[in-house]
Amino acid sequence: MHIAVVGLSHRTAPVEVREKLSISEQSMEQTLKSLKGNDQVLEVSILSTCNRLEIYTLLRDHELGVDAIRDFLKSHSGLEEYDLYPHLFTFKQEEAVAHLMRVAAGLDSLVLGEGQILSQVKKMLRLGQDHHSMGPILNRLLTQAVSTGKRVRSETSLGTGAVSISSAAVELAQLKLGQSQGKDQLVSLEPEKVAVVGAGKMSRLLLQHLQAKGCSKLTLVNRTRPRAESLASDFPDLSVDCRLLDDLDHCLSSSSLVFTSTAAENPIIDASRLKPLRLGSLRLIDIGVPRNISADVEGIPGVDSHDVDDLQEVVSRNQEARKQVALEAEGLLKEEGRIFLEWWDSLEAVPTINQLRATLEGIRSEELQKALSRMGPDFSARERKVVEALSKGIINKILHTPVTQLRAPQSRGDRQQALKVVETLFKLDLSNDGK
Numbered sequence: 400m401h402i403a404v405v406g407l408s409h410r411t412a413p414v415e416v417r418e419k420l421s422i423s424e425q426s427m428e429q430t431l432k433s434l435k436g437n438d439q440v441l442e443v444s445i446l447s448t449c450n451r452l453e454i455y456t457l458l459r460d461h462e463l464g465v466d467a468i469r470d471f472l473k474s475h476s477g478l479e480e481y482d483l484y485p486h487l488f489t490f491k492q493e494e495a496v497a498h499l500m501r502v503a504a505g506l507d508s509l510v511l512g513e514g515q516i517l518s519q520v521k522k523m524l525r526l527g528q529d530h531h532s533m534g535p536i537l538n539r540l541l542t543q544a545v546s547t548g549k550r551v552r553s554e555t556s557l558g559t560g561a562v563s564i565s566s567a568a569v570e571l572a573q574l575k576l577g578q579s580q581g582k583d584q585l586v587s588l589e590p591e592k593v594a595v596v597g598a599g600k601m602s603r604l605l606l607q608h609l610q611a612k613g614c615s616k617l618t619l620v621n622r623t624r625p626r627a628e629s630l631a632s633d634f635p636d637l638s639v640d641c642r643l644l645d646d647l648d649h650c651l652s653s654s655s656l657v658f659t660s661t662a663a664e665n666p667i668i669d670a671s672r673l674k675p676l677r678l679g680s681l682r683l684i685d686i687g688v689p690r691n692i693s694a695d696v697e698g699i700p701g702v703d704s705h706d707v708d709d710l711q712e713v714v715s716r717n718q719e720a721r722k723q724v725a726l727e728a729e730g731l732l733k734e735e736g737r738i739f740l741e742w743w744d745s746l747e748a749v750p751t752i753n754q755l756r757a758t759l760e761g762i763r764s765e766e767l768q769k770a771l772s773r774m775g776p777d778f779s780a781r782e783r784k785v786v787e788a789l790s791k792g793i794i795n796k797i798l799h800t801p802v803t804q805l806r807a808p809q810s811r812g813d814r815q816q817a818l819k820v821v822e823t824l825f826k827l828d829l830s831n832d833g834k
């Protein structure tokens with residue numbers, strides 16, 4: 400059996416490819432079910448975020464299993480092999496474990512150390528559990544990745560500083576505004592007429608950062624009113640005008656800076672919507688994946704549009720300092736990866752340990768029955784219980800040291816040699832068992 404991850408991320412694929420692979424929460428159950436139905440796939444779970452789609456899996460055979468996952472990704476995306484495969488990565492075993500630890504810690508994120516990815520890894524664990532697509536191996540791996548992400552945030556300074564895709568989006572707006580004024584620096588957003596489309600988690604972060612960067616009033620556009628109003632009420636110092644999507648055209652005409660962050664599967668702003676409007680100068684920043692703003696708006700006079708990949712421009716400005724901080728986390732990630740792999744290696748001893756236990760248990764219960772029948776009916780129920788507990792106690796004490804030794808971290812060769820000795824001495828038959 401082999402652990403593997405197959406997928407793509409902002410490092411390997413542009414947004415126009417990534418958006419074709421995103422899997423919504425509603426279709427996750429069906430997707431996991433169909434992957435699990437493949438003969439090669441023993442366990443599976445999926446990490447689907449705006450910047451990555453990664454399929455973590457336990458495979459019967461590495462090559463055949465990876466081919467099956469790649470085939471799935473091809474048919475799911477509707478892309479041709481030559482448009483998709485060059486963007487895919489595959490990591491196996493130790494590399495797959497190390498990759499997941501880095502992802503959970505935010506070290507593989509576009510915005511180094513951002514915190515949302517940890518919630519998304521938690522969600523992958525929850526969905527895999529809820530839909531029964533995982534077994535003990537992925538359960539343990541993902542649980543450990545979540546605790547690693549938490550450790551990195553609490554034990555290193557990587558978690559300090561509120562960084563996110565939303566904070567980068569606000570910085571990009573500041574940078575572009577500065578550049579339009581001939582300054583290569585971040586400027587206050589105070590003079591901008593700002594609108595935010597969407598009222599979910601990312602929009603909440605947008606509001607936080609917009610407020611921090613000088614914005615005092617904005618329009619919040621959402622598909623439904625209660626969520627927009629609830630979000631607005633959490634920002635009492637920000638004047639928020641809540642609107643429904645029906646008012647979007649009006650909002651676009653009266654804004655100079657619009658952020659979009661909805662989970663809509665198709666663009667909600669495109670050229671056919673913008674062209675008839677009387678627009679001033681309009682800067683659009685879209686952090687949705689799939690994109691909320693169609694690429695066809697490019698070239699419309701007065702419109703300057705950016706998507707999530709354009710955030711790279713601001714991210715690389717402050718990435719150097721964070722890279723230094725990220726080094727602090729590397730040792731911790733190695734330690735967590737090693738702990739998981741030691742546990743995985745120790746599983747090799749499980750069939751032998753189970754057989755050994757079963758053999759000794761057989762001897763114990765046979766000898767106990769003989770002894771009890773010799774004692775006759777005068778032996779009270781309480782005395783029988785004491786003798787039974789004594790026999791169990793002796794077996795457990797005898798087993799404790801060899802079991803601990805067999806499971807302890809050691810080289811593969813040493814463990815296999817120790818297992819062979821135990822199997823020979825106790826004449827264990829493992830022909831129907833195995834890792």
Ligand SMILES: NC(=O)c1ccc[n+]([C@@H]2O[C@H](COP(=O)([O-])OP(=O)(O)OC[C@H]3O[C@@H](n4cnc5c(N)ncnc54)[C@H](OP(=O)(O)O)[C@@H]3O)[C@@H](O)[C@H]2O)c1
Nearest residue numbers: 449515597598599600601622623626660661662663687688
């Ligand atoms: N979470 C992250 O870390 C992260 C990071 C970067 C980018 N993103 C991207 O940002 C976007 C929003 O993510 P989120 O985490 O904020 O999502 P979320 O908390 O689930 O919020 C989703 C928002 O999208 C709206 N929405 C859903 N379907 C819609 C549709 N068909 N038409 C119009 N509006 C629709 C919802 O409106 P209602 O309130 O009416 O349901 C809600 O305002 C997604 O595209 C995501 O890929 C997320």
